Amino acid sequence: MDVLSQFWATYGSVVQFALINMLLAISIYFTLYTGLLSLANAGFMAIGAYVSAVLTIHAGTPFIVNLLGGACVAMFIGLLLGLPVLRLRDVYLAIATLGFGEIVRIIAINFDNFTGATLLGGAEGLDRVPKLTTPEGLIVTLLILIVLLIQLPRSRAGRAMAAIRRDENVAATMGINVFRYKVLAFVLGAFVAGLAGGFSAHLTRFVGPNAFGFDTAVNILAYAVLGGTQFWAGPLVGAALLTILPEALRFLNEYRGIVNGIILMVAIVYLPHGLVNPQWFQRFRRTEAA
Amino acid sequence: MLVLDRVSRSFGGLAAVSDVSFEVKAGQIMGLIGPNGAGKTTLLNLISGLDQPTRGSIHFNGQPIHDRPPHIINQLGIARTYQNIRLFAEMSVLDNVIVGLHTQGHAGLLSAVLLLPSYRSEERRLRALAQQLIARLDVQHFEQTPADALSYGDQRRVELARALATHPKLLLLDEPTAGMNATETARLGELILGLRAEGLSILVIEHDMAFIAQVCDEVIVLNFGQVIARGTPDQIKADQVVVEAYLGAAESVDA
Numbered sequence: 001m002d003v004l005s006q007f008w009a010t011y012g013s014v015v016q017f018a019l020i021n022m023l024l025a026i027s028i029y030f031t032l033y034t035g036l037l038s039l040a041n042a043g044f045m046a047i048g049a050y051v052s053a054v055l056t057i058h059a060g061t062p063f064i065v066n067l068l069g070g071a072c073v074a075m076f077i078g079l080l081l082g083l084p085v086l087r088l089r090d091v092y093l094a095i096a097t098l099g100f101g102e103i104v105r106i107i108a109i110n111f112d113n114f115t116g117a118t119l120l121g122g123a124e125g126l127d128r129v130p131k132l133t134t135p136e137g138l139i140v141t142l143l144i145l146i147v148l149l150i151q152l153p154r155s156r157a158g159r160a161m162a163a164i165r166r167d168e169n170v171a172a173t174m175g176i177n178v179f180r181y182k183v184l185a186f187v188l189g190a191f192v193a194g195l196a197g198g199f200s201a202h203l204t205r206f207v208g209p210n211a212f213g214f215d216t217a218v219n220i221l222a223y224a225v226l227g228g229t230q231f232w233a234g235p236l237v238g239a240a241l242l243t244i245l246p247e248a249l250r251f252l253n254e255y256r257g258i259v260n261g262i263i264l265m266v267a268i269v270y271l272p273h274g275l276v277n278p279q280w281f282q283r284f285r286r287t288e289a290a
Numbered sequence: 291m292l293v294l295d296r297v298s299r300s301f302g303g304l305a306a307v308s309d310v311s312f313e314v315k316a317g318q319i320m321g322l323i324g325p326n327g328a329g330k331t332t333l334l335n336l337i338s339g340l341d342q343p344t345r346g347s348i349h350f351n352g353q354p355i356h357d358r359p360p361h362i363i364n365q366l367g368i369a370r371t372y373q374n375i376r377l378f379a380e381m382s383v384l385d386n387v388i389v390g391l392h393t394q395g396h397a398g399l400l401s402a403v404l405l406l407p408s409y410r411s412e413e414r415r416l417r418a419l420a421q422q423l424i425a426r427l428d429v430q431h432f433e434q435t436p437a438d439a440l441s442y443g444d445q446r447r448v449e450l451a452r453a454l455a456t457h458p459k460l461l462l463l464d465e466p467t468a469g470m471n472a473t474e475t476a477r478l479g480e481l482i483l484g485l486r487a488e489g490l491s492i493l494v495i496e497h498d499m500a501f502i503a504q505v506c507d508e509v510i511v512l513n514f515g516q517v518i519a520r521g522t523p524d525q526i527k528a529d530q531v532v533v534e535a536y537l538g539a540a541e542s543v544d545a
Contacts, residue, residue, distance in 0.1 A: 148403050154413070155402030156395045163389045166378040172360035173338050173370055175393040175456050184399075 011247075012135070016203055018243040019138040023196035025223035025235030026145050027189045032229040033152070034185035035165030037090060039217040040081065040097035041193040043104040044074040046212035048194025049201040050108065050120055053129045056202065058119075063132040063202065071194035078190025079183065086182045101217050108209035125208030126201075133203040141195060142236075149232035161185055193220075226267055228274020237276050291316045291491055292337065292368075292460055297346035297356075298515075299332055306332045307515045309346070314460065319482065319492045321502045321523070324512035325535060330495045331373055333512070334462050337493075338370045339363040350460070365393055367459035371449045371466060373495070379438035383429060383448050386437050387420040390455025394419070423451040427481070442469030447478075454485075461485070463494040467501050479504040499527065511535065 008015075024041065031038040052070030055061055061069075085096045109123045120126065152158035160181045163171040172178050201207045219242070227238020245263065249256045267275065292314040299307040307329040314320045322330050335341040337348060339360035348356040355363050369390075378386050395416055401409040424430050427447040432440055437448055446466055453461060466482075467475040475498060482492060482505050496502050502509060503523040511519040511526060513535040519526060526532055 148399075151402045151405075152399075155399050155409075156392060156397055157399040158402075159385065159389050160392055162381065163378055166381070167376055169340055169360070170372070170376045170378070171389070173340065173364050174390050174452070175361050175364035176389075177361050 013203075014243065014247050016133065016135055016138060018240050019135070019142060020196050020200050020203065021219075021223060021239040021243045022142060022236050023138075023145070023192055023199065024220045025227060025239035026149065027192035027196060028220050028224045029149070029229060029235045030161075030185040030189040030192070032224055033158075033165060034161040034182055035168065036086070036182060036185060037094045038097045038186060038189065039094050039221065040078070040100045040186075041189055041220050042212045042214075042217035043097075043101035044078060044190040044193035045197035045200070045216070045220075046101075046104045046108060046207075046209070047074040047077055048197030049207045049212070050126075050197075051194075052198035053126050053201045053207045054119060056130060056132065057126070057128060063137075067195060067198040067202075070198040071191045074194025074197070075187050075191040078187045082183045082186040082190075086179065086186060098214070098217060101213065105209050105213055108212075121207070123209060125206060125211075127206050129201050129205045129207060131202060131205050133199045138199060141199075145192065146232060146236075152232070157181065157184060222264065226264065226274060228276040230273065231276050231278040234274050234276040238274065241275070291318075291351060292493070293349045294333075294337075295347045295349070297333070297336060297343045297348060299329075299336055299341065299343050305515050307336065307343070310512070310515070310517055311346075312510055312517065312520070314491055314493050316491055317486060317489060318508065319486055319494065319506050321506035321509040322493060322495045322512065323497070323499075323502065323509060323526070324518075328512040329515040330512055331464055332515075334370060334464055334493075334495065337363075338368060338462060364456055364458075367457075368462065369453040369456045369458035369460075370462035371446070371453050371464055373464040373468070375442070375445045375449055377437040377445055377449055377452070380436050382434050383424060383437055383440070384417070384420055384433045386448055387423055387451050387455050388416055390452035391416045391419055393456060420451075420455065423454055424448075427451040428477075443471070443474050446470065458490065460491045460493065463492065463496075465495055465497065467496065467498050475501055476504070499523075503527075 024045065027041045027044070028038070048070035051073045052066040055066035055069050056063065059066070081100055085093060088096055108120055111120050111122070153162065160171065160176045163174065163176060164178050164181055168178050223239040223242055224235045225238070226242060227236065228234030246256060246260055249259055252259055271277070294313070295311050297307060297310045298305065310333065322333070324330055332341065336343050336356070339355065339358055339362070343356050346356070347354055350363070350366055350368060353366065355366065378389065395412050397409040397412045421430070421433070424433060427450055429444055429447050429451065432444060437445065440448065446469060450463070450466065467478055470478065479501055486492060494506070506523050509521065509523050509526045510517055511532050518535060519529045519532050521529070
């Protein structure tokens, strides 16, 4: 028991950051699963963080209401953004969604007060956010999302999304409304990213405009791509590893970033489908049956 | 049932299809033949909505469909297969066919997450329907096999099962016998005649003249995007213009 509490005192925050990063990895998993390369999720995370923090500070509503409020606003903005940009494909979609992230950041920097009262805090950010995020809250949220991820390939919507990823023209000639499912994946991702933003704001007790920029957008993508985008455990493993790795490599001091980068490159080159590849399980099952 | 009226499609200056008019009647099996590059697949893309004609109109059961998106055209009752087999690779044969059953399900994502009884019974129903189609196409041994691990002939049959899953009234087939041996081709012919007996109309692109003679009521011959002949399979085989179109193509291949 003593060992456990000592571990938690040292690594508790790393574990909670890992859980938040798992949420972010799940948020981009929905779009990748549908074959969409969207980098908007850092922007949706910012929206969830700001909205929930402002609600906590000014409205005094319960944390869960603020959290869901932030996620719903992120989802709504995701819908407004998705309707025009989801007509784009591949790298064009990536660039357009990256632009969205910049817009969110610049609005946050410049929008420092609202009718005289401090609202978003401008470039200094909001630093009076109470710490309301708990490990229990994060774990329950993750468990709910894991059930969703497990059921996704067994649902009509999930099969349509997987079909769109493989060949969207063929999916369309099977009667699947391709655009509708792209919007669904995008909006689901925005909601989950918004949740992650709310948890993050109430864990670090701070929301600043520069925490949700290009770096974050690329990190979110790296979590999912390293872990794998075809099986539910992929984004979880990727996010956990990429959060823990820099901590585990701390003894390397200034070489830490370099080694971290090399490990990432080797993993992507030799495991292009990600660390969690469903075909391994199938092979394992087959050898068991034989 | 399907009426094409002076349909044209040009890519830049090249007319891939020009002024093509014909009608597929209910319960009819229409063959579409012609040398490579004659515009047959382009025509199928225009009918299924993957491409739009630059001029002309396409009507299906009285409704204009030339400006509708592909998923609506499928929901109206037109399904297709592809010349260069386009199954969802890595997905199992069963899952490929279940995707084809998409429009026959209603369960939302939430009911799947909550494992509601309505979701469970729908999954069972879709699975059973898919298994029936797979058995009908003689690929039931490969139910759990990834689609891209099958032979070409088997993949073509899975693609046909997936198209049938969408519950079409008109089926567009793009070289369904390519990669099949003579026995498999003859069995496919019988299956297609069986589908017609159930009321399905079929428009089929083929190079195998024995297959065309086995199944088609009427044949349209396309060359350089234009209809150069039409008639029964026997009339077409005897047609001088058609023979020249094919021999001409054969000569240029030899050269």
